[in-house]
Amino acid sequence: MRIAISTGGGDAPGLNAVIRAAVLAAVHRGWECFGVKRGFGSLLGESDLIPLGPHEVRGITHLGGTILGTSSRGDPLKWRVQRPDGSWEERDRSQELLDSFHAHRLDALIAIGGEGTLGIVHSLWKKGLPVVGVPKTIDNDVGGTSSTFGFDTAVATATDAIDKVHSTAESHERVIVVEVMGRHAGFIALNAGVAGSADVILIPEIPFDIDKVCDKIRRREAEGRHFSVVVVAEGALPKGGTVSLIDPEHERLGGIADKVAHSIQGMTGKETRSLVLGHLQRGGSPTTFDRLLALRFGAAAIRIVAERQFGMMVAFQPPGIVAIPLEQAIAQPRRVPLDSDTITTARDLGISFGD
Numbered sequence: 001m002r003i004a005i006s007t008g009g010g011d012a013p014g015l016n017a018v019i020r021a022a023v024l025a026a027v028h029r030g031w032e033c034f035g036v037k038r039g040f041g042s043l044l045g046e047s048d049l050i051p052l053g054p055h056e057v058r059g060i061t062h063l064g065g066t067i068l069g070t071s072s073r074g075d076p077l078k079w080r081v082q083r084p085d086g087s088w089e090e091r092d093r094s095q096e097l098l099d100s101f102h103a104h105r106l107d108a109l110i111a112i113g114g115e116g117t118l119g120i121v122h123s124l125w126k127k128g129l130p131v132v133g134v135p136k137t138i139d140n141d142v143g144g145t146s147s148t149f150g151f152d153t154a155v156a157t158a159t160d161a162i163d164k165v166h167s168t169a170e171s172h173e174r175v176i177v178v179e180v181m182g183r184h185a186g187f188i189a190l191n192a193g194v195a196g197s198a199d200v201i202l203i204p205e206i207p208f209d210i211d212k213v214c215d216k217i218r219r220r221e222a223e224g225r226h227f228s229v230v231v232v233a234e235g236a237l238p239k240g241g242t243v244s245l246i247d248p249e250h251e252r253l254g255g256i257a258d259k260v261a262h263s264i265q266g267m268t269g270k271e272t273r274s275l276v277l278g279h280l281q282r283g284g285s286p287t288t289f290d291r292l293l294a295l296r297f298g299a300a301a302i303r304i305v306a307e308r309q310f311g312m313m314v315a316f317q318p319p320g321i322v323a324i325p326l327e328q329a330i331a332q333p334r335r336v337p338l339d340s341d342t343i344t345t346a347r348d349l350g351i352s353f354g355d
């Protein structure tokens with residue numbers, strides 16, 4: 001068997017661990033592995049495939065990023081090409097990709113990616129590409145798996161930042177609003193906010209009322225707690241309002257912390273600062289949980305290829321790793337369930353969701 005491995009979309013800690021496990025499990029079966037550079041780049045003539053053996057994947061389990069490189073802008077079904085007049089058109093390059101896959105005499109593609117990449121490979125599978133997906137994203141918003149790798153590391157990074165913000169907020173008797181990633185899911189904000197003892201957590205699943213947020217800050221003030229930490233997910237939105245976008249064309253979320261901070265300062269008179277953790281949350285060494293999950297995903301993907309179960313995705317359904325149809329994984333993005341134990345715990349701790 002000749003197996004290609006690709007990493008697409010935003011990077012997440014644990015990508016290299018998946019690559020390592022998949023390569024070692026494949027080599028163990030006497031198969032050959034090849035890395036596709038920059039998303040689907042090497043299958044679209046951008047560069048050569050890279051042969052991957054034990055030597056190439058040695059010592060990479062703990063490294064952030066991806067040795068293959070990645071791209072968030074390389075959908076082969078909607079390839080953007082600039083016309084001479086500066087305008088853009090979308091081209092379908094899927095047949096070119098399939099031809100290249102066969103010309104390289106490949107037998108299977110292991111595609112490691114989030115919602116976007118998994119949707120692309122599902123379409124390519126329907127066009128005949130033998131593919132197995134591996135769910136990756138710090139946002140934890142892929143359906144059918146209780147966790148994606150990268151999420152635990154992002155939560156650890158955000159929690160560490162919230163801890164650090166606490167001491168400076170308290171010293172200066174300020175409100176500090178911390179914006180975390182997650183797109184339209186509030187998992188990072190919720191988990192890091194609870195673990196980091198935030199006073200207010202704002203998530204997309206619970207549209208907020210700024211009056212309620214300010215009430216919580218005023219109540220703390222009255223109790224002699226002259227500082228507050230607010231954690232806001234980048235996709236959080238006010239009741240009846242819309243999400244905050246910094247780049248509407250590419251639907252890039254951001255800027256909500258600044259808006260919330262501005263309102264809090266205006267309404268409560270408390271000095272308020274904001275900060276955006278941004279891509280810091282995608283970097284660094286994966287936590288032990290993410291390394292183990294990523295290694296389990298990589299090895300499981302090879303077992304699924306061995307069984308020729310294409311069009312499937314590996315998923316974590318504790319305690320095991322299972323294979324589910326890609327279609328099921330992409331049907332419904334995962335969101336924080338409003339009856340989740342973590343939300344109930346937060347409310348019991350007195351944390352406000354601004355509702």
Ligand code: F6P
Pocket residue numbers: 010072114137138139181182183234252253282
């Ligand atoms: O999906 C992962 C993620 O980090 C989101 O949390 C965030 O909204 C987005 O990617 C940022 O994308 P980019 O790398 O294009 O800025």
